[in-house]
Amino acid sequence: MSKFWSPLVKSLVPYVPGEQPKMANLVKLNTNENPFGPSPKVIEAIQSELSDSLRLYPDPEGESLRQTIAGYHNVKPEQVFLGNGSDEVLAHIFYALFQHGQPVLFPDVTYSFYPVYCGLYNIEGKTVPLTDSFEINPEDYKQPNGGIIFPNPNAPTGRYLGLEHVEAILQANSERVVVVDEAYIDFGGESSIKLVDQYPNLLVCQTLSKARSLAGLRVGFAIGHPDLIDALNRVKDSFNSYPLDRLAQAGAKAAYEDEAWFQKSCNGVISERERVTEALEGLNFEVLPSMANFVFARHKEKSGDSLSKALREQGIIVRHFNKPRISEFLRITIGTPVQNDALITGLKTL
Numbered sequence: 001m002s003k004f005w006s007p008l009v010k011s012l013v014p015y016v017p018g019e020q021p022k023m024a025n026l027v028k029l030n031t032n033e034n035p036f037g038p039s040p041k042v043i044e045a046i047q048s049e050l051s052d053s054l055r056l057y058p059d060p061e062g063e064s065l066r067q068t069i070a071g072y073h074n075v076k077p078e079q080v081f082l083g084n085g086s087d088e089v090l091a092h093i094f095y096a097l098f099q100h101g102q103p104v105l106f107p108d109v110t111y112s113f114y115p116v117y118c119g120l121y122n123i124e125g126k127t128v129p130l131t132d133s134f135e136i137n138p139e140d141y142k143q144p145n146g147g148i149i150f151p152n153p154n155a156p157t158g159r160y161l162g163l164e165h166v167e168a169i170l171q172a173n174s175e176r177v178v179v180v181d182e183a184y185i186d187f188g189g190e191s192s193i194k195l196v197d198q199y200p201n202l203l204v205c206q207t208l209s210k211a212r213s214l215a216g217l218r219v220g221f222a223i224g225h226p227d228l229i230d231a232l233n234r235v236k237d238s239f240n241s242y243p244l245d246r247l248a249q250a251g252a253k254a255a256y257e258d259e260a261w262f263q264k265s266c267n268g269v270i271s272e273r274e275r276v277t278e279a280l281e282g283l284n285f286e287v288l289p290s291m292a293n294f295v296f297a298r299h300k301e302k303s304g305d306s307l308s309k310a311l312r313e314q315g316i317i318v319r320h321f322n323k324p325r326i327s328e329f330l331r332i333t334i335g336t337p338v339q340n341d342a343l344i345t346g347l348k349t350l
């Protein structure tokens with residue numbers, strides 16, 4: 001705290017990212033990175049971009065990448081907005097589309113950045129409790145609001161909401177923007193992008209950090225009606241016109257041009273998720289059904305806190321949230337088969 005801080009900065013409660021430990025040989029299953037790595041074509045594309053052209057600013061509109069993403073998802077380039085990771089896209093969404101003098105709705109158990117953006121932009125947030133089985137109930141979103149946001153699949157629960165239920169929320173809120181944060185959609189869910197032409201109030205947000213294994217490159221995007229995208233561009237161009245550097249634009253484009261790698265990576269995560277789920281259930285865990293690259297599990301006898309500490313002593317890092325309703329759970333990222341074996345063996349010894 002300093003006398004130089006503004007009152008807003010004094011009041012901020014910033015997001016706490018999952019730990020990025022510096023120790024070697026850790027089994028790192030705490031931040032939902034993809035263990036299978038990016039396509040070699042991404043590395044090639046980035047290497048060929050490493051040239052004298054770096055003295056020039058990148059394309060502020062990311063035209064070529066937007067065309068690639070639009071083509072991939074069967075929408076028009078003017079329906080695509082790019083950002084420095086989906087976190088930046090989400091921040092712009094809160095600023096551009098959620099300031100309507102009524103509370104923004106999101107689940108009580110969800111991505112913990114949403115309340116942080118509310119604090120940053122002085123937006124009122126209202127949490128809507130998940131059901132006892134940690135599901136989103138669309139009926140609960142029939143109430144006055146200044147916008148709605150939820151991840152699908154939800155994080156950290158991993159639970160997926162079928163498109164018919166997403167549509168129910170959209171239909172009940174046609175006067176407000178509904179944002180579906182699809183950071184984990186490629187691990188088995190069906191994307192709401194196919195609904196954007198039908199619902200002008202729908203904005204879908206995705207990232208290349210998870211299924212395309214590019215968390216370090218920082219690329220995310222939103223897809224929706226061109227009017228919503230215009231609003232985001234107005235904020236972007238009032239903040240930083242060049243959110244994606246040349247390397248990020250080249251690498252991200254190449255990621256979309258290697259479908260075989262993408263499919264193999266997603267399928268690898270899905271089959272390991274099933275194996276880990278079964279093993280955890282065999283060890284007396286309750287595991288929520290997950291459509292993400294992590295599982296959310298609680299042991300029927302041992303506390304989440306004690307298990308995460310004991311795993312850590314074995315060099316295995318998982319995420320534990322000391323928060324209401326979920327303090328008994330561990331969020332475990334699906335790793336490589338070798339990492340997952342280490343987790344299972346580690347838990348057996350406990």
Ligand SMILES: Cc1ncc(COP(=O)(O)O)c(C=O)c1O
Binds near residue numbers: 032084087155208215
């Ligand atoms: C639900 C959800 N949305 C968005 C993000 C942000 O992803 P990124 O900024 O890496 O694109 C995350 C990251 O873990 C997430 O869990």
